[in-house]
Amino acid sequence: MNDTSHHDDRIAKMTFASVYPHYLAKVEKKGRTKDELHRVIEWLTGYNEEKLQALMEAKVTFEKFFQHATLNPNAHLITGVICGYRVEEITNPLTQKARYLDKLVDELAKGRKLEKIMRVA
Structure with missing residues (x-):
């Protein structure tokens, strides 16, 4: 994989609040x-809706957003390509978590059932 350190740094510094409206518009x-x-x-x-709102109002970066998140134990089941990278092969943990979220938003927008998106057996 190419050196993505500049990309990783950009994601870390980006605020969740700046990306959320794009997620919402897309779905x-x-x-x-x-x-x-x-x-x-x-x-x-x-994060429930109340916590999401508080995080957006505080303009937390993706780094802080995922630092305090309790990642679902089945998140590793999220696979596929997002932004030209296979999410399961991304080596930077923060970038991988951000791409997990991107992938889930894509799946939702594409009409996939919630049970499949949330990797429910």
Whole structure:
């Protein structure tokens, strides 16, 4: 894999609040709801809607966002390509978590069932 240190640093410094509106617009454009988006985010991070709102108001970076998250034990089951990289092969833990979230948002926007997105048996 190419050196992605500049990319990793950019993701770490980006605020969750700056990206969230893009996630919401992407899923709503495809007929999904804010509630579904929040369910997927909560599944991955453990953050409920109230905590998400507080994190956005505090303008936390992705680094802080994932530092305090309780990553779902099944997150490692998220596989596939996002932004040209296979999420399961990303070596930087923070970048991988951010790409997990990107992948889940993509799956939601593509109409995948919530049970499949949340890797429920």
